[in-house]
Amino acid sequence: MGIIAKLLGKAPQEETARVGGMEDFMTLIRVYYQAVMAMQMGISNLAVLPDLRIFKQTLHVPTVNNKLGIGERKRCRTMLMDVYGMEDNFFKEIDASIKRNCRNVNDIKNYLLMFQGFSQDLMMLMGNLMQWKFRMPSMFHKALRGMTAKTIHQIMTKNDWRDDNVRRTCVNIRQYQMRLGYSEAWMTEYVHRIVLLAKKEPKPKDVDEKK
Template sequence: MGILSNLFGKKKNDDEQVRVGGMEDFMTLIRVYYQAVIAMNLGITNLAFLPDLRIFKQTLHVPTVNNKLGIGEKNKCKKMLMDMYDMSDTFFKEIDASIKKNCRNQNDIKNYLIMFQGFSQDLMMLIGNLMQWKFRMPSMFHKALRNMTAKTINQILTRNDWKDDAVRRTCVNIRKYAATLGYSEAWMTEYVFRIVMLAKKEPKTASND
């Protein structure tokens, strides 16, 4: 798990230092935040049900607040995401509202997390398909790239005249996911843009000629 190595700068091997704050850490912290909110809302005490939260809590020695799992972990994780990745407070409020709406008891947890995973995968796959060359823009043009990301998200949510039927079907799926999960266009833009920017900073793998 990235958070164990990246947050503490542990080495992958004798020569390579793992970079702190990469995409793997971001996605791990996102999962931790979801699990912390779920634990807090539903009063879960068994960390075995929430593996990312368990490792986060044990590794960073996050104290339990008011004898309730999730409160301290949520606050710690939120602060890290805001400090390391500049995520907005609104971003977290929408996650909180989504979990409150969709996770009313422990039986809802698995389906909810699977739904979010499907939403995230479809969204990023389609973004990669639609933006393509735009990803090659230098990171210094981050404002332009964010505007392009916002425009593409808007098209995914509103445009119906796609020539590619697979794109059209994926757009429909994403709209259904977003409606059920309760995520706004602005939330999707912030989430996708951060992943795009982090992906651009990932080390390039050597191509086989």
């Protein structure tokens, strides 16, 4: 079983279709967030960071300099860069966002809930606004990235939306963005990567045929 599939506890027969998939990506993103929190706030209790605990124990990541988070952050960052091609600035913005918003353990839950709301609203609205563009073949990923960047810029700047629900969601996303501090470039990278991974996910019909 591969490293990422093992981390997620997937059965061997699922590995080929799922290693490096969207679920793996989101799990590693959560691990990275929790590793940075542990490192920046000096957290030593793994019970408050469940994804980090599983990652550390499953991959046997050693604790560096008796401080939780340093080795785990490096290992997770390397995996995200090697498997998904994430760039250095992507991680720098996460580090800065956590430093800005999390000063003690009590801030962790609120921050993660805020990021979850931000991510859900952003992906839902992007799917609503782009629709057919998200169905473009993966070979046109550069064009799709450009369209993604343009749509995100509209979300952050355009005010004359005809649909009230779209306008309200844009306001919510902008409020999240102000708190979290992520740039449009970061949002583009995040959405674009998830969309490309979603395209590679096996369709229900394909899974049934394999069974």
